[in-house]
Amino acid sequence: MKHLFCIFNANDPTPTAYAIRSSSYQRVTVFVLGKENFGKRQHRSLYRLEKWLAGSAKSSEDWPRGLWSDSWDWEKPEAEVELFEIESLSENVFEAHPNSTIIVDLKSGTKKMSIEMMEYANRRFENPQFIMSNIGSCIALSHGLVVPTPHLSLNEMVWLSSGFVIDVDYTPDFDSSVDAIEHLDYDLQRRSGQHRYSFKQSYLERMGKLFSGEYETDRYIYHDYLEEFTAYAMKQKNDYVEVYGGVRFINPKRLKNCLGRAEWVILKNKYPDQFTTEYRTEIEAFFESGTTEKEDLIAYVRKKIHTMEIDSLALTIDGWLIGVECKYGTYRGIDVDRLHAICSRLSPRFYPLIVNTNQTNKHESGVHQIPFPMLLDPLDSILVFPEILPTNLEVAKSMLQEYPDDQQEVELEDALDIIHQLLLIIKENPISWPEFYQLLQSQGIKTTGLMKFIKQHFSEKLNFSLKRQKNQTGINWIVWN
Amino acid sequence: MDTVYSFAGHSIVPTLALIHSNIADRYVLMFTEELKENKLMFERYLKHKKWEENEPNIVLQTIGSVGKFSETFQQIKEIIDRNQKFALFLQNGAKQLLMAMILQNPDAPRIFLQEPLTLQIYSSLVLQHEESIVFSPEEVINARGVSLEDSLLENITLKFDSRGRIEFTMRVGDVNESDVSTIVQLIGKFGRNGAVYRLVYNFATRRIWNTIPGNVVSIKEELQ
Numbered sequence: 151m152k153h154l155f156c157i158f159n160a161n162d163p164t165p166t167a168y169a170i171r172s173s174s175y176q177r178v179t180v181f182v183l184g185k186e187n188f189g190k191r192q193h194r195s196l197y198r199l200e201k202w203l204a205g206s207a208k209s210s211e212d213w214p215r216g217l218w219s220d221s222w223d224w225e226k227p228e229a230e231v232e233l234f235e236i237e238s239l240s241e242n243v244f245e246a247h248p249n250s251t252i253i254v255d256l257k258s259g260t261k262k263m264s265i266e267m268m269e270y271a272n273r274r275f276e277n278p279q280f281i282m283s284n285i286g287s288c289i290a291l292s293h294g295l296v297v298p299t300p301h302l303s304l305n306e307m308v309w310l311s312s313g314f315v316i317d318v319d320y321t322p323d324f325d326s327s328v329d330a331i332e333h334l335d336y337d338l339q340r341r342s343g344q345h346r347y348s349f350k351q352s353y354l355e356r357m358g359k360l361f362s363g364e365y366e367t368d369r370y371i372y373h374d375y376l377e378e379f380t381a382y383a384m385k386q387k388n389d390y391v392e393v394y395g396g397v398r399f400i401n402p403k404r405l406k407n408c409l410g411r412a413e414w415v416i417l418k419n420k421y422p423d424q425f426t427t428e429y430r431t432e433i434e435a436f437f438e439s440g441t442t443e444k445e446d447l448i449a450y451v452r453k454k455i456h457t458m459e460i461d462s463l464a465l466t467i468d469g470w471l472i473g474v475e476c477k478y479g480t481y482r483g484i485d486v487d488r489l490h491a492i493c494s495r496l497s498p499r500f501y502p503l504i505v506n507t508n509q510t511n512k513h514e515s516g517v518h519q520i521p522f523p524m525l526l527d528p529l530d531s532i533l534v535f536p537e538i539l540p541t542n543l544e545v546a547k548s549m550l551q552e553y554p555d556d557q558q559e560v561e562l563e564d565a566l567d568i569i570h571q572l573l574l575i576i577k578e579n580p581i582s583w584p585e586f587y588q589l590l591q592s593q594g595i596k597t598t599g600l601m602k603f604i605k606q607h608f609s610e611k612l613n614f615s616l617k618r619q620k621n622q623t624g625i626n627w628i629v630w631n
Numbered sequence: 632m633d634t635v636y637s638f639a640g641h642s643i644v645p646t647l648a649l650i651h652s653n654i655a656d657r658y659v660l661m662f663t664e665e666l667k668e669n670k671l672m673f674e675r676y677l678k679h680k681k682w683e684e685n686e687p688n689i690v691l692q693t694i695g696s697v698g699k700f701s702e703t704f705q706q707i708k709e710i711i712d713r714n715q716k717f718a719l720f721l722q723n724g725a726k727q728l729l730m731a732m733i734l735q736n737p738d739a740p741r742i743f744l745q746e747p748l749t750l751q752i753y754s755s756l757v758l759q760h761e762e763s764i765v766f767s768p769e770e771v772i773n774a775r776g777v778s779l780e781d782s783l784l785e786n787i788t789l790k791f792d793s794r795g796r797i798e799f800t801m802r803v804g805d806v807n808e809s810d811v812s813t814i815v816q817l818i819g820k821f822g823r824n825g826a827v828y829r830l831v832y833n834f835a836t837r838r839i840w841n842t843i844p845g846n847v848v849s850i851k852e853e854l855q
Contacts, residue, residue, distance in 0.1 A: 256730055261721065264730060265741070269756055272737065280734060282727050291731050294704030580848060626851055 153177040153250040155271065156283075158233070159258035160192040162497070163199035164302070164310040164469075169255040169283040170203075172299045175229040177250070181243065182235045183263070196233075198310055203231050207315050207402045214409075214440040216448040217455075222315040222402075224306050239266045244274040252278040256291065285469035286391075304392040304465040311471070311497035313403065316463065317456065319396025322378070327386040330357060330379060336523065338509070346479065346507040347521050349375060376476040376522060377461045380505045383525035384464045384472070390529075397463040397473075398456035399496070412454035413437045425450055458492045466529065470501050476522075477506045483515065490516045501533060562603045565595045573608055573628075580625035633715035634659060635742065636732070638724025639666050639673070639691075642825045643774045644797060645722040645744045646673075650689055651766040652750050654742070655718070657688040659710060663703070663725075664696040676774040697725045704731050711736060718742050718752065747795030771797045775820050783816060798827040806835040811842050818844060 156169045158180050170178050182196065201207045205226030208218055236243050246252060252275045256264040271278045280291040288299045308316050335353035338345045349372060351361060359371045381395040400408060416426055416433060426433060429447060436442040436451065462474035473496070475489045486504060493500035494516075504519040511520040518534050525532070562569070569590065576586065587597045605616050614630045632655040639646055639662045650658050662670040670691055677689055692710055695702040707728065711717065718740040721729050733741070741753045751761040768789045769779060777783060792798040799817055803810050814828055829848040843849055 256726070261726055261729065264726065265721075265733065266756065268730065268733065280730065282730070289700050289727050291727065291734055294701050294708075294731065296700050577848075580850075625849070629852075630850065 151176045151247055151250045152253060153179070153246045154229070154253045154255060155179050155181070155244060155267070156255035156257070157259040157263060157267065158182045158196065158199065160188065160195055162311055162499075163195045163202065164307065164499070165257050165283065166199060167202055167306065167310050168285055168299070168302055169257060169281075170227050170229065170231060171302060172255070172281065172283040172288045173253070175253070177246070178227070178229045178231040179245070180231065180233050181239065182233050183239070183259070184237060185235050186237075194313060198313055200233070202306060202310055203227060207309050207313075209403045209405065212405055212440075214436070214442075214448070216442075216445065217452055218402075219317065219452065222305065222317065222400075224303055239263065239270055241270045241274050244271055246275070254278050254280050255283050256280055257282045257284070286467050301391050301465070301467075304394065304463065304471070307465055307469070307471060307499070308399070308463075308496070311499045312399075312495075313401065314399040314457070314496065315402050316394070317398045317400055317452065318394040318463075320381075321394055322381040322385040324385060327382040330382040331386050331526065333357075334379075334523075334526075341479065345509055347509070347523060348372065348507065349379070373478040376478045376505065376507070379522060380474055380476050380525060381462050383522075384462065384474075387529065389466055390472075391465045391467055393462065393464040395462050396459075397461075398453070398459045399492075400456045408455035408457075409437065409451075411457070412451050415454045416451070458495070460489070460492060466533075469499065470533065471497070471499050472501050472503050472533075474503045474505055477504055479507060481506070486515045486517045486519070503532070560595045562596060562600065565590070566607065568595065569604065570608065570612075573604070573612055573614075576628070577612075577614075577630055580628070582625055583627040586627075632718055632740075633657060634712065634717040635720050636711055636717060637661070637720035637722075638663070638728060639669060640723030641666070641669075641822050642723070643669075643673075643771055643821075644748075644795070644825075645720075647766055647770050647774060648744050648748055648750065648764045649720050649722075649742070650687060651770070652762070652764050653685075653687075654750065654752070654762075655687070657690065659690045659692060661692045661694050661707065661710065661724075663694055663728075667693060672776045673774060675776065679773070697728065700727060700731075703728060707732055708735055720744075747791070747793060768797055771821075771826075777820065783813060783820075785813075786810075787813075787817075792827055796827050797821065797825075798829065800829040800831060802831045804833045806830065806832045806839050806843075808839065808842070811839065814847055815844060818846070 152173065152175045154169065154173075154175045154177070156166060156178070159165045166180060170180075180199075185196075188196070203226060206223040208223075234243065252271065254267055254271045256267055259267070268280060282289040282291060283299065286299060286301050288297050289295070290297060302310070305316055308314055333353060333356055335350040336347050337350060339348045354371055354375055355361065357375070359375060361368050361371065377395060381393055384390045384393045416422075417430070417437070419426065422430070429444075432442065432444060432447055433451070436447060442448060460473050461476045464472040464474070466472065473489065473493045475485065477485060489502045489504060493502040502517045504517055505522050505525060506519055508519070508521050511518070511524055513519070513534050518532070520532060572586070572589065587600055590600070591597055601616060609615060614628050616628055617626065634657040635649060635655045636659045637646065637649055639660050646660060660673075670693060674691060694706045694710070697703065713736070719732055719736060720742045721733070722742075722744040740759070743751045743753070745751055745761075748764045749761055750764055752759050768791050772778070772784070772789065786803055787799050787801045789797060789799050801810060801814060810830070814830065817826070817828060823846055827848065828846065829850065830843065831850045831852055833851070833853065835843075
């Protein structure tokens with residue numbers, strides 16, 4: 151029997167999931183360390199792992215019959231998985247059947263934890279094997295080898311890293327992708343005083359597009375095909391594991407919100423589409439009762455329950471989730487910000503990319519923007535990672551993530567440690583007074599009388615003085631002596 | 632102890648703490664391919680370094696890329712001489728390389744650097760010995776190819792902070808583009824997390840203020 155031991159990665163359960171998937175284990179023990187100190191973020195991570203182990207992110211049976219799509223689920227791991235809550239690592243926490251082959255994954259946890267895992271497992275078992283699971287490969291540390299392992303699906307990756315499931319319009323087929331790339335034909339055209347790349351009409355016709363000769367209708371062919379082409383270009387490259395076009399993100403834990411949003415979008419629309427006009431009564435009845443026998447109505451509603459949507463989503467072999475928006479012609483800063491906001495909201499694993507028709511590429515507002523022919527270049531040149539310096543607020547926030555943030559109404563007297571730590575952090579990474587007290591409020595700490603409290607307990611000890619500014623902005627509310 | 636084996640890291644302070652510790656006669660520092668420029672700089676530093684007492688034997692080794700695990704695993708195995716009394720310094724290096732090194736040598740003492748500048752030696756998981764390390768902050772800049780006389784350090788003082796991190800403090804009246812550029816160059820040389828950067832100033836326009844990197848501690852005060 152193959153028995154894997156690993157540590158639950160509390161800030162993102164993805165590494166834990168790919169450790170479990172790294173081989174065909176019969177048993178897996180996941181150590182959940184220090185759960186009593188978990189904040190909301192860590193609890194949410196644990197929930198996502200539990201759902202992943204169950205093979206579905208479906209939160210309850212309240213979903214109207216037929217609305218949940220089976221394609222949103224995944225195959226659950228074959229192993230019998232135990233989540234074992236412990237305060238700290240020790241020799242005694244390693245329990246296994248005699249004659250088990252013991253494998254210990256050291257990917258998650260700090261260096262210190264990994265050394266402890268290694269030490270205790272060595273004491274407890276004879277010849278345990280040590281591995282470090284990565285996306286698509288696994289390092290056999292004991293043997294100095296790297297072996298390929300199965301990838302998690304894109305849907306699993308999105309769920310594990312962000313808590314959303316994806317509903318997609320299409321998967322580009324490989325043959326069409328080869329065709330689209332092999333026969334790609336485009337030129338530079340002058341539009342609105344600027345040169346832009348444009349697909350040639352003959353190429354689009356070859357790809358099955360029908361032109362009417364009317365500019366107003368034909369121009370949309372170019373717009374729509376840019377999305378298709380982007381999906382094709384990514385599909386035919388070995389750097390990508392999975393590619394989808396027309397991707398909607400659904401939060402399965404918020405069924406009520408999902409339905410509320412769909413109801414609003416469908417029924418309150420000033421310009422209802424043909425389906426809504428035709429079936430308004432049935433749609434209203436569905437939102438009232440939550441049931442319907444009409445499959446096409448369910449399918450129609452399913453396309454409206456999402457929180458966010460993007461044009462394409464691709465998973466690279468290195469585990470990046472490339473979120474793509476395609477822009478034919480001009481677009482505005484707000485479009486760039488929107489994509490950045492979507493990807494930031496999902497997870498740090500997401501890489502926002504705009505594919506456009508401009509002549510040159512640029513990296514602006516955290517989003518790389520490339521002309522569509524560049525999609526054929528090596529992936530390394532497409533993904534750009536400029537050094538991003540964290541803001542002082544991010545530095546302070548990252549400190550607070552180590553504290554539980556799900557407590558409510560903590561008195562200032564009980565938060566001395568947190569405040570002390572935060573003051574030391576902001577000494578080196580100054581933030582404004584509103585940012586400071588909002589950070590404490592986010593931890594459930596009562597901030598009434600905070601200024602006075604800080605003055606009383608810390609100003610002498612840490613050697614600073616406080617000055618309340620009229621407009622409350624800026625970082626000079628605290629002066630270090 | 633005869634030899635301590637260590638990986639070089641992006642931060643130079645742990646390496647300097649190790650070679651100034653006198654805990655061994657010989658230090659073998661392994662630089663992955665990604666850090667070959669740091670190796671060249673460190674070679675130059677060692678060439679000009681004047682030791683107050685016994686000069687330790689410091690060997691710099693280049694090993695493969697951190698991404699080519701199998702190759703690097705084999706190289707580490709060949710570099711470590713098991714006929715000597717040796718220890719492993721575990722403060723620097725990618726986790727997979729460190730774990731592989733421990734697995735190859737499970738009984739070797741393990742050395743960590745704790746803040747502020749304290750070396751701790753463990754046997755398995757038990758702390759056996761610890762000692763504070765003293766060296767000047769000037770060593771840190773020298774090891775990165777910068778001297779105190781360098782124009783880059785004009786208006787800048789340096790010291791170790793309470794956590795043993797190198798701290799650069801720039802004092803200016805009105806902040807201008809050149810000041811910000813100097814700080815950006817320092818960050819480029821010593822790393823975003825490799826040092827603490829402080830700017831003490833009297834006045835900065837909003838435009839200049841917006842160009843100051845977010846990790847710089849900016850302190851507005853009335854200068855004399």
